[in-house]
Amino acid sequence: MSGNTSGNSLPLETTIKEYRPGLEGVIACRSSISYVDGQEGLLEYRGINIRELAEHSTFEETAYLLLYNHLPSEREFSQFKMLMARLRILPHLIRDAIEEFPVGMHPMLALQSAISLLQADDYYADDISSPQHNLRRAISLMAKLPTLITTFERYRSSEEPLPPSSKYSHAENFLFMLTGEPPHSLAAKVFDRFLILHAEHSMNASTFVARAIASSNASIYSSISGAVGSLSGILHGGANERVLRMLYSIGHPDNVEEFIEEQLATKNRIMGFGHRVYKVKDPRAHILEEYIPDLVDQLGGEEVKTLYQTARRFEEVAAQKMASRNIHPNVDFYSGIVLEALGIPVDLFTAIFSMARVSGWCAHWLEQIDTNRLFRPSQDYIGDHQRAYVPIENR
Numbered sequence: 001m002s003g004n005t006s007g008n009s010l011p012l013e014t015t016i017k018e019y020r021p022g023l024e025g026v027i028a029c030r031s032s033i034s035y036v037d038g039q040e041g042l043l044e045y046r047g048i049n050i051r052e053l054a055e056h057s058t059f060e061e062t063a064y065l066l067l068y069n070h071l072p073s074e075r076e077f078s079q080f081k082m083l084m085a086r087l088r089i090l091p092h093l094i095r096d097a098i099e100e101f102p103v104g105m106h107p108m109l110a111l112q113s114a115i116s117l118l119q120a121d122d123y124y125a126d127d128i129s130s131p132q133h134n135l136r137r138a139i140s141l142m143a144k145l146p147t148l149i150t151t152f153e154r155y156r157s158s159e160e161p162l163p164p165s166s167k168y169s170h171a172e173n174f175l176f177m178l179t180g181e182p183p184h185s186l187a188a189k190v191f192d193r194f195l196i197l198h199a200e201h202s203m204n205a206s207t208f209v210a211r212a213i214a215s216s217n218a219s220i221y222s223s224i225s226g227a228v229g230s231l232s233g234i235l236h237g238g239a240n241e242r243v244l245r246m247l248y249s250i251g252h253p254d255n256v257e258e259f260i261e262e263q264l265a266t267k268n269r270i271m272g273f274g275h276r277v278y279k280v281k282d283p284r285a286h287i288l289e290e291y292i293p294d295l296v297d298q299l300g301g302e303e304v305k306t307l308y309q310t311a312r313r314f315e316e317v318a319a320q321k322m323a324s325r326n327i328h329p330n331v332d333f334y335s336g337i338v339l340e341a342l343g344i345p346v347d348l349f350t351a352i353f354s355m356a357r358v359s360g361w362c363a364h365w366l367e368q369i370d371t372n373r374l375f376r377p378s379q380d381y382i383g384d385h386q387r388a389y390v391p392i393e394n395r
């Protein structure tokens with residue numbers, strides 16, 4: 001057989017036959033957005049180590065870096081920030097629609113739905129031929145996610161949503177729209193770093209979803225709302241909410257050992273531990289953990305203090321029992337404690353993760369449409385062939 005070598009298709013005889021559950025190790029795209037070394041515990045955005053970004057950058061600047069592949073000049077940055085601040089406002093029809101959402105709806109579902117609705121305000125969203133319009137859509141989505149989340153949160157708490165304030169940074173403005181209070185400087189600083197550390201993480205499940213949707217040339221709204229759906233799962237971003245509930249249910253450092261033993265004996269997954277790529281402790285968990293003592297001292301009460309002590313003990317015991325299997329804390333293990341100390345409702349945690357990750361998703365959406373080929377993997381068919389159709393009266 002000569003094989004089909006036309007276009008970009010693989011010759012038939014080189015079609016990959018191996019099935020990799022969970023697509024482990026399969027290269028799904030070429031990307032210059034972020035790099036993860038799971039053995040060394042290294043994460044870089046556009047080549048810059050996240051520790052440097054967390055120490056010196058801001059979420060807006062990091063988002064700019066992810067989208068444009070360079071750090072902005074002062075002029076570029078001030079224009080970018082002005083544009084983002086202007087685009088925070090929601091169209092009335094979206095705000096009114098969110099008011100009608102059921103109050104018992106999980107915030108991730110509300111966010112996913114609200115992002116889909118945003119397309120109703122972008123009549124030409126299906127036309128993705130203009131790079132300028134595509135970038136503006138990406139910036140608009142990044143700017144609007146905090147407003148979508150806080151609008152839902154305030155309506156479900158029977159409070160009027162607060163309009164965004166352009167005098168605040170992205171992180172400050174979110175805290176302000178959530179509470180109506182001017183943000184505490186330490187809270188705003190740590191929250192900004194939290195957003196930086198969650199902004200991007202290569203080919204994880206939700207980013208894969210975003211790119212797969214982009215590959216059909218669907219709109220950015222479809223792509224990002226699909227990614228939010230993927231992030232909501234407890235094996236992915238949904239783990240941060242679960243970690244916090246788990247730590248509260250343990251209650252005290254003295255109860256940790258028994259809890260872990262029981263989980264492992266019953267083969268339950270321990271939330272906030274393990275990672276497909278990292279075989280060492282997640283570098284984001286290392287950095288986030290460093291912020292907690294100050295946060296707890298200045299903002300957290302006794303409850304958060306105990307929570308943190310329980311988490312420290314948890315990591316110690318888990319290291320004895322799981323580190324030899326390369327199962328270490330991931331970013332979600334400490335992120336919940338940070339958000340709890342900031343006073344954020346637990347069921348908003350994953351939505352807040354989305355608020356950061358939307359920058360990475362948008363960068364991937366742009367990269368995908370720029371170099372696009374429709375995602376159409378193969379399958380290993382294990383069903384029957386040539387089955388006879390049996391009429392219903394004979395079954």
Ligand SMILES: CC(C)(COP(=O)(O)OP(=O)(O)OC[C@H]1O[C@@H](n2cnc3c(N)ncnc32)[C@H](O)[C@@H]1OP(=O)(O)O)[C@@H](O)C(=O)NCCC(=O)NCCS
Pocket residue numbers: 022234235236237239268269270271272273274275276277327330331332
């Ligand atoms: C993230 C995760 C899905 C990655 O898993 P993966 O690469 O698909 O690994 P697998 O599910 O194939 O697990 C490999 C082995 O490690 C074990 N394992 C992995 N994570 C574990 C965890 N958190 N607790 C207990 N055991 C775990 C599995 O049970 C499996 O054991 P086995 O070989 O004896 O069956 C997994 O670590 C997990 O479920 N973690 C908890 C959820 C979480 O924190 N998610 C956030 C990720 S950032």
